[in-house]
Amino acid sequence: MSASIDLAPEAPRISVLRRLFARESPATRIAGAIVLGFITVALLAPWIAPHDPLAQSYLRINTYPSAEHWLGTDQFGRDVFSRLLHGARTSLIFGLLSPAIAAVIGTALGVAAGYFGGLVDRVVSRLIDTLLAFPELLLAIMVAAVLGGGFWNVVMVISVAFVPGFARVARASTLAVKQEPYIEAAVAVGLGTPKIIARHVLPNIAAPIVVLATLWVASAIRLEASLSFLGLGTQPPHPSWGNIIRDGLGNIFGSPWPIIGAGFAITAVVLAFNVLGDALRDLLDPDIT
């Protein structure tokens, strides 16, 4: 009995994945392959990178692509290809961590506003509406301007940019769930508010929030790259696709390859995540944009 309950949720998940890739859509498959490749490279970067991404050498400054250095070297003689591989790691960390943190904070705010209503709702809603008026990048730049760089600050900056979106979705979903008879029933049998929220509200609003988080992985990767490009994100010498382009711009007469390589990597990964995200949304079709 309990085994069948435990196994039940697994079945639709598998079929979602199968349906996602089984459809007559080569674009989705290519996107899936790129995402898989990106994650593999990010995880294995220290072992598969041909060179140390931080190792400088004045003997090989600004060389063009060769068998030894696939994308040449930069103004410090560092291997651009190895830096790109390690940059993938940076992108993956921020791409997964920031939407996850934003989802937790945003959901908490949204559920509180939706469930309790009244003054809490008015204050939170006003805050969400105001923050939603700001483009994510601008919000991130403004917060970064005040906070400064550093790993956790960057995580926080990107998370702050995404919180309002999650809060809006969580609030709307909570309002809908609150009307359901099972909430009324839970209140009637005398269940405490924290338990109602944890057991009845959260599981029922999880789906749109998870989809939103997936869609925002690409945005987070882009945002981290933009901030690092502006010098507000990952700080040199640690490689990030954004600051590789920043360094490349300062060395534009030396070698265009860092810019070309890192930019292509960002474009390909963001494009792949977007294609996958759209396909996933079409499949699950929740009412979010």
Add this chain to the structure above:
Amino acid sequence: MLRMFGARLLDAVPTVLLVLTLVFIALRLLPGDPALVVLGDYATQEQLVLFRAQMGLDQPLWWQWFAFIRDMVTLDFGESMISRQPVGALIAENLPYTIELTLAATGIGLILGIPMGVLAAVHRNRWPDRGARVFSLVGYAVPDFYLGALLLIVFALNLGWFPINGGGVAFWDRMYHVALPAITLAMVKTAFIGRLTRAALLETLSRDYVRTARAKGGREPRVIARHALRNALLPITTGLGLSLLATLSGSVAIELIFNRPGIGEVLISAIAKRDYPVIQGGVVVFAFFVVAINLIIDLAYILIDPRLRVQA
């Protein structure tokens, strides 16, 4: 209608107060004593006390908040810690370049994006639509700073068609300098506006009034322009607002790449130098812009859609 305008304007007041309060809180959240941050570790006790008195840091918090709001609303941003130049003047000097870039990019985006969206919607699922879809997908994914760097390398450095940096002096020179940065930002805008126009037009093309217009024997271009596109203007206006805001934030990176003067450039270099009054001024000016653009969009709705005038 005037009353509705007034109501929207009044509605922006608490928004501005909230945004300014958030900036105020954020600046107070800075780790460490602001006096120590500004004056450095070797400041004497007298200097610290004097600085706190000058900046009003010895006043109660609610008074500091009030003084902050008053200064910001009256655009009194203080002076740069490094150049001693008034921040207001610094911003006033650089703002036209940012506005110029934002407007030029959005203009190009509209001129290219709306026809692209119309073509895609009219030839739905045929090659113009597919082409537009691929363009949009790539346009969404390419970071504007990457595109800017590529265009700079190809058209300014290698071909020499455009200047490498600066903002220009007289009108035509400024147009010449703004061209390549504006085209960079416009590529992304075109993808966005094209996508939006297509979606909005597909929606209106399936409406009864379009069928009626066709049944009455209206020619297709006229049906599309007068009946379908006109009713699609509302979502397109929303998109235009979002696009203006995105261009504003994108301009920060673009100013950096093309070495253009502008608010973004001021803000970024102030961050590098930890010049707090300038950072504060730049952040507040950006915030004002966001509120103002949203307000203009709201007002534009009322102008475009007569139904909204009756509703509220």
